[in-house]
Amino acid sequence: MIYTTTLNPSIDYIVKVLNFKEGETNRSHYEMKIPGGKGIMVSKLLNNLGINSHNIGFVGGFTGDFIEKSLKEIGIGTDFTKIKDDSRINVKLKTKIETEINAKGPKIRPEEENDFFGKIKNIKEDDLVVLSGSIPNSLSNDFYERIVVELNKKNIQFIIDTTGKKLLRVLKYKPFLIKPNKKELEDLFDVEVNSLEEIIIYGKKLLDLGAKNVIVSLGAQGAVFVNKFMSIYAPAIKGKLVNSVGAGDSMVGGFIFGIENELSVEESFKWAVASGTATAFSEDIGSRKFIEEMYSKVTLIKK
Ligand SMILES: Nc1ncnc2c1ncn2[C@@H]1O[C@H](COP(=O)(O)OP(=O)(O)OP(=O)(O)O)[C@@H](O)[C@H]1O
């Protein structure tokens, strides 16, 4: 079983305003409410590609009910820990550019934490766990590390997509995959990277710190893959950006799709790029048909 973990799920409130004017009453052109949070987005992508996964994490209140119900409606399994506070609402404002306001998230109580760890302890040796996104403010910064320590006791493989110290402190537990974007890579090492060569150098530093496979996503510039055997660049596919929210999570989902189908890491990286692109060019997570269309356009350049 694949478990996707979203500690801080959200309702993503996507609102498009054509001639946005700061400080005035603007009327929206369209709006949409979707279940969000990085682990949930990975599950939605996997679901589109016909792969089952189970969502864990914390949900609460009317917002939590919406998140859970929406996932159930599309056939995604959930086993969330129920909390007293409301899950957050994240605003994705689309004007000429995309602006996001991600809320800090609800308070998690000690008994809710215990319930969650009970679920982590039930995960089996041959399961795969995806850990994605921010941690609600009330949880300690080492929360991911505490999860990973439990997983490590049974040698359970995990993928982690988070930022800063939360990521750095779990690298020694050898994540199967990490997926920083360019900005996150720069922040990790407190540097500015200006070329593919530099991205590969810092990607390799993440391998030295323990990651087994690294994808660095570069938005409209494509993506880089490194592991100890190879470095590959995938230029971006040309097209119209519709919605970048979830593009990175779709890459993670696409890579898992390849691995679950016992494809090589190069092939899995191709599915990752196709999935990220399909989502970037769609209103929500890319459909299977569109991902397949994008897949036929992916080129890989060995570096
Ligand atoms: N404008 C674009 N044109 C072509 N491909 C894109 C574009 N935006 C994203 N992609 C594809 O999707 C991948 C993931 O996008 P991106 O680097 O924006 O992820 P991210 O920063 O993790 O996004 P998010 O956190 O919003 O999910 C890119 O590596 C690229 O392959």
Ligand SMILES: O=P(O)(O)OC[C@@]1(O)O[C@H](CO)[C@@H](O)[C@@H]1O
């Ligand atoms: O605040 P976090 O947890 O870092 O990111 C949350 C989020 O921006 O990530 C997803 C897209 O990747 C969205 O569905 C969600 O709103």
